[in-house]
Every structure is written in C-alpha cells, then in structure tokens.
Amino acid sequence: MNNFTFCNPTKIIFGRGMIARLAREIPADKKIMVTFGGGSVRRNGVYEQVTAALAGRDYIEFWGIEPNPKVETLRCAVEQCRAEGVDFLLAVGGGSVLDGTKLIASAVHYDGDAWELTLTGRAKGRVLPFASVMTLPATGSEMNNGAVISNATTAEKYAFYTTYPQFSILDPGVTFSLPPYQVACGIADSFVHVIEQYLTATGVSPLMDRWSEGIMQTLVEVAPKVRENQNDYDAMATYMLSATMALNGFVAMGVEQDWATHMIGHELTALHGLTHGHTLVIVLPALMDVMREQKGAKICQMGERVFGITEGSTEERIDRTIEATEAFFRSLGLTTRLSDEGIGEETIAEIERRFTKRSVGLGERGNIDGKVARKILEKAL
Amino acid sequence: MNNFTFCNPTKIIFGRGMIARLAREIPADKKIMVTFGGGSVRRNGVYEQVTAALAGRDYIEFWGIEPNPKVETLRCAVEQCRAEGVDFLLAVGGGSVLDGTKLIASAVHYDGDAWELTLTGRAKGRVLPFASVMTLPATGSEMNNGAVISNATTAEKYAFYTTYPQFSILDPGVTFSLPPYQVACGIADSFVHVIEQYLTATGVSPLMDRWSEGIMQTLVEVAPKVRENQNDYDAMATYMLSATMALNGFVAMGVEQDWATHMIGHELTALHGLTHGHTLVIVLPALMDVMREQKGAKICQMGERVFGITEGSTEERIDRTIEATEAFFRSLGLTTRLSDEGIGEETIAEIERRFTKRSVGLGERGNIDGKVARKILEKAL
Numbered sequence: 001m002n003n004f005t006f007c008n009p010t011k012i013i014f015g016r017g018m019i020a021r022l023a024r025e026i027p028a029d030k031k032i033m034v035t036f037g038g039g040s041v042r043r044n045g046v047y048e049q050v051t052a053a054l055a056g057r058d059y060i061e062f063w064g065i066e067p068n069p070k071v072e073t074l075r076c077a078v079e080q081c082r083a084e085g086v087d088f089l090l091a092v093g094g095g096s097v098l099d100g101t102k103l104i105a106s107a108v109h110y111d112g113d114a115w116e117l118t119l120t121g122r123a124k125g126r127v128l129p130f131a132s133v134m135t136l137p138a139t140g141s142e143m144n145n146g147a148v149i150s151n152a153t154t155a156e157k158y159a160f161y162t163t164y165p166q167f168s169i170l171d172p173g174v175t176f177s178l179p180p181y182q183v184a185c186g187i188a189d190s191f192v193h194v195i196e197q198y199l200t201a202t203g204v205s206p207l208m209d210r211w212s213e214g215i216m217q218t219l220v221e222v223a224p225k226v227r228e229n230q231n232d233y234d235a236m237a238t239y240m241l242s243a244t245m246a247l248n249g250f251v252a253m254g255v256e257q258d259w260a261t262h263m264i265g266h267e268l269t270a271l272h273g274l275t276h277g278h279t280l281v282i283v284l285p286a287l288m289d290v291m292r293e294q295k296g297a298k299i300c301q302m303g304e305r306v307f308g309i310t311e312g313s314t315e316e317r318i319d320r321t322i323e324a325t326e327a328f329f330r331s332l333g334l335t336t337r338l339s340d341e342g343i344g345e346e347t348i349a350e351i352e353r354r355f356t357k358r359s360v361g362l363g364e365r366g367n368i369d370g371k372v373a374r375k376i377l378e379k380a381l
Numbered sequence: 382m383n384n385f386t387f388c389n390p391t392k393i394i395f396g397r398g399m400i401a402r403l404a405r406e407i408p409a410d411k412k413i414m415v416t417f418g419g420g421s422v423r424r425n426g427v428y429e430q431v432t433a434a435l436a437g438r439d440y441i442e443f444w445g446i447e448p449n450p451k452v453e454t455l456r457c458a459v460e461q462c463r464a465e466g467v468d469f470l471l472a473v474g475g476g477s478v479l480d481g482t483k484l485i486a487s488a489v490h491y492d493g494d495a496w497e498l499t500l501t502g503r504a505k506g507r508v509l510p511f512a513s514v515m516t517l518p519a520t521g522s523e524m525n526n527g528a529v530i531s532n533a534t535t536a537e538k539y540a541f542y543t544t545y546p547q548f549s550i551l552d553p554g555v556t557f558s559l560p561p562y563q564v565a566c567g568i569a570d571s572f573v574h575v576i577e578q579y580l581t582a583t584g585v586s587p588l589m590d591r592w593s594e595g596i597m598q599t600l601v602e603v604a605p606k607v608r609e610n611q612n613d614y615d616a617m618a619t620y621m622l623s624a625t626m627a628l629n630g631f632v633a634m635g636v637e638q639d640w641a642t643h644m645i646g647h648e649l650t651a652l653h654g655l656t657h658g659h660t661l662v663i664v665l666p667a668l669m670d671v672m673r674e675q676k677g678a679k680i681c682q683m684g685e686r687v688f689g690i691t692e693g694s695t696e697e698r699i700d701r702t703i704e705a706t707e708a709f710f711r712s713l714g715l716t717t718r719l720s721d722e723g724i725g726e727e728t729i730a731e732i733e734r735r736f737t738k739r740s741v742g743l744g745e746r747g748n749i750d751g752k753v754a755r756k757i758l759e760k761a762l
Binding site: 001013250253254 | 392595
C-alpha cells in the first residue's frame with residue numbers, strides 16, 4: 001500500500017426534505033450568492049425549496065452557469081461578488097454549477113484573472129466558504145475539492161483544485177425529473193471515476209479494491225431500475241450516494257490512479273461540446289484494450305468481481321470484460337464510438353497534436369502520450 | 382434508504398515514517414499532554430519516534446491509561462491538564478488510550494465529575510483538541526467521536542461521544558510487535574463493528590452493504606497472512622486500514638444499526654475483564670442464532686457474499702453462515718464460548734438482572750431485553 005493522507009471535511013445532508021435545513025447550515029451574518037444553471041431548478045421545485053429555506057436571509061442570485069462552466073461566465077460572478085461584498089456561495093444545480101462556483105469562491109480574493117488562476121491548478125490565498133444543493137448525481141463535486149473549468153475562447157478545459165464544500169444537501173427526490181440522457185451520463189461518469197482510481201495494478205490496496213468494486217456492482221445493479229423508473233426513490237438514492245462516493249477520496253486510500261480516460265475525454269468535450277460522461281464511455285473501452293498488457297491483471301479482477309467473468313484464458317477474460325463494460329454503457333442508452341458522434345480523424349490528429357505539444361504523459365505510469373492517445377482514439381472509432 | 386447526515390473531519394496520515402510529521406500537525410503554541418498506556422511504546426520504538434518528532438515542543442507525559450480505561454485514572458489526567466494549562470492532547474497507543482484521552486479532553490473544562498459526564502453520554506461545552514498516534518488497529522477510535530469508559534468502583538462500562546480527533550497517524554510498521562492475542566481481538570473487533578452496522582434488514586442501503594461486505598471479505602482474506610507473519614507490511618496495512626474504516630461512519634450511511642453484541646459484550650468485560658474483541662466473538666454467533674428470524678435474510682446475504690455460501694435451504698444457509706462466522710473467529714486463535722472462559726449461569730443471571738433493571742431494549746428493533754440477552758448467553762455457553 002502506498003502512503004497517503006486523507007481528509008474530507010464536507011458535511012453530507014442526505015434524504016427527503018433536507019433542503020429545508022439550508023438556513024441553519026449557513027451562518028446568519030453571511031451575504032450569500034446563490035448560483036444556478038440554466039433554469040431547470042425553476043421547473044422541478046428546487047428553486048422554491050431553496051428560496052423558502054433562505055427566507056429573510058441576505059442573498060443575491062447569479063444565473064447562467066452552463067454545462068462545462070466557462071471562465072467567461074464565471075468572471076461576471078466574481079465581479080458581482082466583489083461589488084456586493086458576498087462572503088458565502090451556495091451552488092444549486094449539478095456538478096457544473098458547483099465546479100463554476102468553486103472557481104468563483106477562489107477568484108474573488110485573487111489578485112489576477114480567473115483563467116490565469118485556473119491554469120495554476122490550485123487556489124491561492126483566501127477562498128470564500130461555499131456549499132451546494134446537488135441536483136444531478138455525477139461529478140462527485142459535492143464532496144471533493146476539484147472543479148473542471150472551460151475556456152470558450154481557447155477551447156480548453158482544465159482541472160482546478162480548491163477547498164471542500166462546507167456542506168452539500170442531497171435529496172434524491174429532486175432527481176426524478178432529470179433528463180434521462182443526463183442520468184445515463186451521470187451513471188457513466190460515476191462508474192469511470194471509480195475506474196480511474198481502480199484499474200491500475202492489483203494488490204496495492206485490497207480494501208479499496210473491494211470498495212471500488214462495490215460502487216461498480218451497485219451502479220450495474222441499480223442502472224436498470226433507474227432507467228425503468230426515475231421516480232423510484234430508493235434507486236435514485238442509491239445512484240446519488242454512489243456518485244458522491246465515487247469521487248470523494250474514499251476509494252483512493254493508498255492506491256495508484258490513472259485519469260487518462262478523463263484527460264482524453266476532456267479534449268472531446270472541449271472540441272465538440274460532447275457531454276462529459278458520454279466522452280468517457282467512448283474512451284474507456286478503447287483505453288482498456290490498448291493498455292491491456294499493463295492493466296490486464298486488474299481488468300481480469302474487475303471482470304470476475306463486477307461482471308462475474310471467471311472462464312477462459314487471460315486474453316479472453318480481458319476481451320469479455322471490455323465487452324461487458326461497453327455493453328453496460330450501451331445499456332444506459334449511450335453510444336460508445338466516436339463514429340456514432342460523427343467524430344473522426346481530424347479530431348484524433350488535433351488531440352495527438354495537443355498532447356504532443358504539451359509533452360503529456362498520462363496514466364498511472366505516465367506512458368500515455370500523444371501517440372498512445374491516437375491509438376486509443378482510433379480503437380474508439 | 383434512511384435519511385442521514387455525515388461529517389468526519391479527522392485527517393488520516395497513513396504509512397511508513399509518518400510519525401515524523403507529528404510536529405507540523407500540532408500548532409506551535411500548544412501546551413501538549415501526551416497520553417500513554419502501560420509502556421509497550423517504549424519497547425517498539427514508538428516512544429522514541431514521538432519524542433523525536435516533538436523535540437523542542439512544550440509537552441508533558443501522562444502514563445498508565447489501562448485497557449478498558451478507568452475513570453479513576455482519567456480523573457488524575459484531567460487534574461494535571463487543569464494544573465498545567467494543557468490545551469492539546471496527543472494519545473499514543475491503542476483504542477483504550479485514545480478513548481481515555483477523549484474523556485480527558487471533554488472533562489478538563491467540564492464543571493463536574495468525569496464519571497457524571499460519562500453517564501450523560503455526550504460532551505458538553507468546550508472540548509480540548511486532541512489527536513492520536515494509533516498503535517493497535519481495532520476500535521476505530523482514531524477516526525470517530527466515540528469512547529468507551531469503565532468505572533472500576535461500580536464495574537460499569539458505557540459509551541461516550543465527543544468531538545473527532547484532529548488527526549490520526551497510522552504507521553503499520555508499529556504493529557509488527559503487537560501480541561498476537563491483541564491482533565486477533567483487533568481483527569474480531571473490526572469485523573463485529575461492521576456487523577453492527579450491517580446485519581439488520583436487506584436492501585436498505587445497497588452500496589453500504591457492498592462496502593461492509595468488502596471490509597469483512599478483506600479481513601477474512603488478510604487474517605491468515607497476519608497470523609502467519611506480523612512483519613508483513615502490506616498485510617498489516619490492510620488490517621489497519623480495515624479497522625479504521627470499520628467504525629468511522631463510512632459504512633453507516635442510510636443504514637439501520639444493531640449494537641446489541643457490543644452492549645452484551647461490554648457487560649462481560651465489566652464483570653470479568655475479558656478483552657473487548659474476545660467478548661464479541663463469544664456473543665455474535667449466539668446472537669445470530671437467537672435473532673435468526675429477524676435477521677435471516679441478511680445472514681443469507683452475508684453468507685453468500687462474504688463466505689460464498691450459496692447452497693441449501695434458507696435455514697441451512699443461516700446455520701452455515703453462523704458456523705463460518707464462528708470458524709473464522711476460531712481461526713484467529715480465539716475461544717468462542719463462555720464455558721471456554723469459565724463463565725456461566727451466575728454471569729448470565731447478573732446481565733439479565735442489569736438489563737431488566739435498566740429496561741434495556743437493544744438491537745435495531747429495540748427488542749433485545751434481559752430475557753433475550755439470557756437466551757443469547759445460554760446459546761453461547
């Protein structure tokens with residue numbers, strides 16, 4: 001097992017009717033900015049619940065944080081926070097709203113441009129306290145310190161790290177009305193978050209392997225129930241809890257990590273606007289195939305413990321596990337090939353060029369460069 | 382899934398050589414009391430590592446917190462903290478040293494007797510910050526807010542809740558020299574901590590079921606390696622991490638909980654001084670048998686997922702799972718019957734009398750009273 005430190009101070013408030021607890025979780029003297037996305041919370045009752053819970057409190061609203069939150073939008077919120085003396089941020093929405101809010105919280109007291117801060121990768125100095133009411137289980141942002149920020153001008157997308165949410169409220173009831181495509185992408189995103197912390201070497205951190213496999217098994221079991229009936233509270237609660245646990249450090253203790261699927265996927269989003277979770281299901285099966293020599297033992301362990309694949313030679317078990325993974329993604333209603341989305345050689349060449357220019361070396365051994373990324377993307381055609 | 386809130390702010394610092402990080406984790410202006418048990422840390426190198434890390438810092442030492450820490454001892458430490466203006470506590474030892482330290486931290490600013498505070502069940506007002514260097518994986522105390530405190534005068538033992546450790550340092554290397562009996566009891570204790578949060582109803586919180594089963598599977602797999610070679614770093618690291626994760630709230634999200642095995646076990650310790658983990662392995666198989674109607678479905682799930690028991694009628698699978706559980710405990714080198722320890726009817730009668738007098742109703746449905754406790758203990762003879 002590798003040495004590690006772990007600390008996750010976020011308070012999770014989970015269950016029916018929990019949004020009503022909002023006011024008591026935010027100190028009374030705070031000037032609050034509530035951040036929103038495009039307006040779906042006006043249709044699913046969340047906006048009413050949040051404003052009812054904040055009745056009598058000093059808050060302003062900021063609307064319009066888009067999927068793959070753009071620094072161009074976030075700069076406006078930063079200016080408004082400075083102008084109005086905001087000292088607490090509450091994100092109400094999905095992972096993009098919260099990711100954007102993390103950058104806002106970090107940039108208000110930063111003496112420079114928000115994109116410049118994003119490019120440094122980490123918050124510096126004072127960060128405003130922030131919290132969330134999470135409406136779309138997927139990114140795990142509600143219980144981690146990461147964010148992914150896009151730049152529309154340069155068509156770039158990078159990870160950024162800051163402090164943890166003070167609290168996150170998760171009421172599975174607010175997920176009933178989500179678009180099924182978003183739910184499918186959320187399940188896929190959660191599954192691949194686990195994979196990035198799991199699909200490396202065997203035997204490094206056996207308990208974490210079990211916990212990662214536990215999340216994957218749970219997602220595989222619950223996905224058909226969610227697909228069948230998004231009003232099934234227990235199914236949506238299980239999906240929501242799995243999404244949070246998939247990327248909060250709980251399955252990362254002492255393990256190696258990969259993250260190449262995410263880095264390649266981010267490029268597909270940056271270049272084509274494809275939803276994040278959807279990019280992952282296109283990249284992952286191809287990556288498993290190209291990296292089969294390095295990852296074979298762990299792919300076989302995953303095949304056995306997650307999909308019950310116990311027969312055949314090592315190569316056959318690897319093939320069957322990759323097939324089962326892609327079949328699971330297809331069962332969510334997602335396409336799993338670049339060609340399904342009209343993406344081809346031009347994009348592959350651009351991603352190879354970007355990775356080569358940045359001297360990128362991805363994956364747990366740093367050996368996925370522009371050339372290997374090309375192989376993976378060609379396999380994903 | 383049941384509604385829940387979760388927050389665990391303890392920082393875990395895990396791995397080889399991590400004790401050297403001590404000084405930087407405690408603010409420089411603190412007056413520290415370092416608390417110890419009976420002296421084993423002088424023989425395994427931990428004392429030297431701790432004092433080297435604290436060189437130049439303002440600290441005093443308090444020795445002699447015993448297994449099943451006694452309020453009579455802890456009162457002396459409380460007096461000394463008050464006299465010397467201590468404002469940070471560092472527990473160096475196993476769960477008993479840390480449990481005792483939790484009461485000390487809570488009692489220093491409490492305007493009354495420490496046992497009186499214990500009997501209220503929860504800390505009130507200001508609690509001194511505290512942390513730990515954990516040397517015996519078992520109780521999970523290093524990452525939770527609970528403690529179990531004994532009273533030698535009245536032969537009583539009760540749970541007490543306070544704040545969380547600010548940090549805990551876990552170096553698996555310091556466990557190599559532990560007495561094998563303590564290690565066996567630690568594995569058993571960790572296993573039963575999971576059981577208390579797991580062995581109730583099925584289908585309540587499916588991901589938590591998987592995580593609980595993951596800890597149990599891991600303990601079952603690692604126990605023979607630990608028994609064979611306590612110098613196997615990776616095996617001891619896996620055991621140590623499993624013990625911490627077994628009782629830090631991570632497998633308790635949205636679940637029902639039992640804790641009857643612990644409550645009955647505490648009485649056996651209070652009356653006979655039997656090591657805590659050892660009491661649990663005597664009580665649990667008998668409790669599973671007596672409660673088989675209520676817990677049968679979950680016992681079968683555990684049998685299948687932890688011990689691979691898939692054949693036979695429901696009753697046969699329950700029997701085989703109970704047998705496998707007891708066999709696992711015996712494989713640790715522990716006796717699993719009251720009669721093995723010379724405990725008989727007199728003790729059973731006393732425990733029945735105590736539970737009846739206190740109108741105790743234990744277990745997830747509150748239906749384990751004095752009479753049912755008698756049945757369980759008779760089955761454990």
